[in-house]
Amino acid sequence: MNETFDYKVIDGIIDELGSKQSAIIAILQNIQEYYRYLPKEVFPYLSKKLGISQAKIYSVATFYENFSLQPKGKYVIKVCDGTACHVRKSIPILDRLRKELGLSEIKATTDDLLFTVETVSCLGACGLAPVLTVNDKVYPAMTPDKATELLNELKEEQ
Structure with missing residues (x-):
């Protein structure tokens, strides 16, 4: 995408939803709603912020069909x-x-x-x-x- 990745957006979502492991799906949904997909930069950042392995976050993102790792159109x-x-x-x-x-x-x-x-x-x-x-x-x-x-x-x- 043409827009640069904004970690403040992610921080705001985490502040709103909490940093518990149980919030990961809602966090990913909100990130995707903002960007229209899940940018690759999300995974290492969320891993550090939430104390969850990148592999686990990625497995959630790829398990649910609603998540997209590819940019989507408007x-x-x-x-x-x-x-x-x-x-x-x-x-x-x-x-x-x-x-x-x-x-x-x-x-x-x-x-x-x-x-x-x-x-x-x-x-x-x-x-x-x-x-x-x-x-x-x-x-x-x-x-x-x-x-x-x-x-x-x-x-x-x-």
Whole structure:
């Protein structure tokens, strides 16, 4: 990311949540909320501040699917590929988003860190299939054309 790592942010989170081992998940969640991922600098710093090994902190960060060690875009687009969405053609929507943004299964985030496109197993909105979310806002009954329109709207907000 272009921003420099700010240890004061981490200190503020630790001050708010406490420095007990039991707070590590909440601490990591707040760090990720601020940076949109967990920067590598977090692990040695937290290890010293909390008295927990880097390996243990890293194992927590990699165990939970919600944590990301890679930078994510300002707009995280999750395309549902659960059964209901899949049979109602979610894959062409995913393909369109990736094509429009120059992304792939391997490269999920644009170079400008504006968009990340991911697939998820279920968003819990099967009756509205096919569904995608942008930063947890649900967009129901999507089509590839509607996905293109949505991307254009998000780009205009910049």
